[in-house]
Amino acid sequence: DVMRFALQVLIQKSKGVEVEIKDDRKSAERAQMVKLDADKLKDIVPDEGERGFAVDELERVLGSAFDELRKIYKYYASGGNMSNPEFWKLVKDAKIPTKELFGGKIDLIFVAANGPGAVGEVVDRELDPGEFMEALVRMAHVREKGRNLAEKTKSLIQNQILPNACKSESEQFRKALADKDVVFVMDKYRDALRAIFKKYSGADKSTGAAAQAAGSMNFKEIIEMLKACNLLGNGIDQHDLDIIFGAVQDSDGNDGDDAGDENEMVFPEFLEMMCTIGIYRNPNPYMPLARRLENFFGNDLVKPLQSKIKGLKLP
DSSP states (O other), X not given: OHHHHHHHHHHHHHTTOOOOOOOHHHHHHHHHHHOOOGGGGTTTOOOHHHHHHHHHHHHHHHHHTHHXXXXXXXXXXXXXXXXXXXXXXXXXXTTOOOSSSOHHHXXXXXXXXXXXXXXXXXXXSEEOHHHHHHHHHXXXXXXXXXXSHHHHHHHHIIXXXXXXXOOOOXXXXXXXXXXXXXXXXXXXHHHHHHHHHHHHTTXXXXXXXXXXXXTSEEHHHHHHHHHHTTOBTTTBOHXXXXXXXXXXXXXXXXXXXXXXXXXXXXXXXXXHHHHHHHHHHOOOTTXXXXXXXXXXXXXXXXXXXXXXXXXXXXX
């Protein structure tokens, strides 16, 4: 159990032994992202025997760059999976188009990677992590020079993708939120923020499902709350909020078992989203993060809502 495992870790560390704690969620993401569907690569590698060897080599190349490619995928796939416009944003940022690999061919690569694998699989016009990796392989096949597909893919990743593409820094962001001064501010305002969350998490009565989800907040309720604070349109628009809402949910560790979870936000996610909006509102890097958040919580959230929520007080 957890206590026994923790005790074993402490004993090992007391002996000077480094203990690696496995991140099961990240391991699952790796398995999904690095595993290629060999049958879908028949058009690139027709020979079945050669294709099996090629896929093994490709998975080694993709696996060696997994950590960085994972961050890149998360950055561009703002809605969970990567849409065609998001894919094109990556392609342009990474300076991938050439005379050999231009607009029409890149669109065909997107379609081929997104195409059905298993019989009856629905084409959703969005790339999941594995399909994204396949798209990289297909672009490398057309664009790069090399003896084999693995070498071409390695060249595309090292020379175009990693140096030029943007990366999600959610891990670094959460480390910043774990700073003791920031934690102090969040604890200081926790009761007030929870009162705000409680008020607006039951605001949407438009559907039966929304009315029943009183312990969580959907996007419509977030919008209603921010309108009440006069924040919407005042330096932040609905499109920005949509991206933030999706990013917080995409990186929250949800394993996807509960249908509809992606449409609802529980209090810890709400708290993280408010921190994100606070930073968005005041990105000044020379002002300590704790101070920026304290100003945002107090002046932009609590004060405007005191007349709307009975008993809401500044700490």
